[in-house]
Amino acid sequence: MVLFGTIASVGVLLLLISALFGGHHIGHDHDFHGHEGGHDHELHHGDASHHLDEHAPSPFSTQVISLFLVGFGAAGVIASNGGFGTIGSCALGVLAGLCTGALGFRFIKFLWGQQASSTVSTEDLVGKSGTVITTIPFSGIGEISLTVK
Numbered sequence: 680m681v682l683f684g685t686i687a688s689v690g691v692l693l694l695l696i697s698a699l700f701g702g703h704h705i706g707h708d709h710d711f712h713g714h715e716g717g718h719d720h721e722l723h724h725g726d727a728s729h730h731l732d733e734h735a736p737s738p739f740s741t742q743v744i745s746l747f748l749v750g751f752g753a754a755g756v757i758a759s760n761g762g763f764g765t766i767g768s769c770a771l772g773v774l775a776g777l778c779t780g781a782l783g784f785r786f787i788k789f790l791w792g793q794q795a796s797s798t799v800s801t802e803d804l805v806g807k808s809g810t811v812i813t814t815i816p817f818s819g820i821g822e823i824s825l826t827v828k
Contacts (some may be wrong), residue, residue: 680759683772687752694745736787743784750779803827 737743754775758768807825815821 680756683752683755683759683768685752687749687756690745690748690750690752693741694749697741697745736784736791738780738784740784740787742787743780746783747776747780749776751776799827 751772755768755772758771759765763771804825804827807827809823809825811821812824813822815823
């Protein structure tokens, strides 16, 4: 019973650390690229599509693993106090941990889907019509107006 309680406590502690310090980036690499002059920009359909789910929640995120540990430990404590043996307590703990983790993941994924952004990607521009505001001279720059979202 003490082991199950310890596992649940570790899960709660990890969940609190994750919530306070943004544990959603633990174990993820970040690349930072510098910019050089002389950019050539072209619009191709699908340029930004690979960025859409790049940082989407993972079922193996710190939060989901923490929720699994909390569910496993809590169910293990309850089962062992209810007279189940070690094997039965572990089995119920795994089942409860999987359910807790899955429900937590679905909730995190739901919250992720509710995010909004004012960022305009090249994919958003494909097929849109714009209005020339300032005449664009040959080999020069001008100004256009385009409503995207």
